Amino acid sequence: MRTWTEPPAKTDVEAEVRRYFGLLRAGRIPEAERLVEHPPVRHVLKALRAASVGAGSHADGAGGGPAGGEWEQDLSWLGELELAGFHWGPAGSHVYVEVAHRARPLEVALGFWVKPVDAGWVLAGPSTLW
Numbered sequence: 001m002r003t004w005t006e007p008p009a010k011t012d013v014e015a016e017v018r019r020y021f022g023l024l025r026a027g028r029i030p031e032a033e034r035l036v037e038h039p040p041v042r043h044v045l046k047a048l049r050a051a052s053v054g055a056g057s058h059a060d061g062a063g064g065g066p067a068g069g070e071w072e073q074d075l076s077w078l079g080e081l082e083l084a085g086f087h088w089g090p091a092g093s094h095v096y097v098e099v100a101h102r103a104r105p106l107e108v109a110l111g112f113w114v115k116p117v118d119a120g121w122v123l124a125g126p127s128t129l130w
Contacts, residue, residue: 001035005120010095014086016123017097017112021083027075037115037124044110045075047128048099051106052077081106096129 002016016035023032024041033039084098084105096111112125 001037001122003117003120003122004114007093007121008114010086010088010092013095013112013114013123017086017095017110018083020123020126021081021097021110025078025081027078029075035123036112036126037117037122038126041126044126044128045078047108047130048081048106049077051099051108052081052101054107097126 004012008016020032020035023029023035024044029041029045033041080102082100082103084100086095086097087109088095094111094113096109098109099106107130109129110126111129112123112127114121115124
């Protein structure tokens with residue numbers, strides 16, 4: 001987990017979120033969890049899967065991909081997700097990130113925040129926002 005010695009710039013936070021999301025898409029879950037203060041990410045994966053199945057069923061008539069709990073073993077569906085936009089709160093310490101599945105926005109976003117700790121500031125999250 002990266003610790004900034006002074007409040008990080010928005011561009012630095014966004015780069016760290018992109019890094020986190022890139023690791024998720026690659027199925028490198030333990031590495032992604034080490035980038036944020038609020039692991040584990042199972043709730044994030046579950047929300048993204050639920051939202052992407054819904055998006056997939058609207059897009060092509062079927063959810064596709066692994067059924068039931070199989071989605072936790074076969075994470076290939078993560079490769080179909082992409083970040084769609086960053087939206088910062090007025091204080092500049094919270095950001096939510098829109099996610100798309102096959103270029104269609106999902107009904108879930110990921111929320112991150114910059115949290116002060118003894119050594120400086122860290123990236124915390126994500127929360128899932130419906």
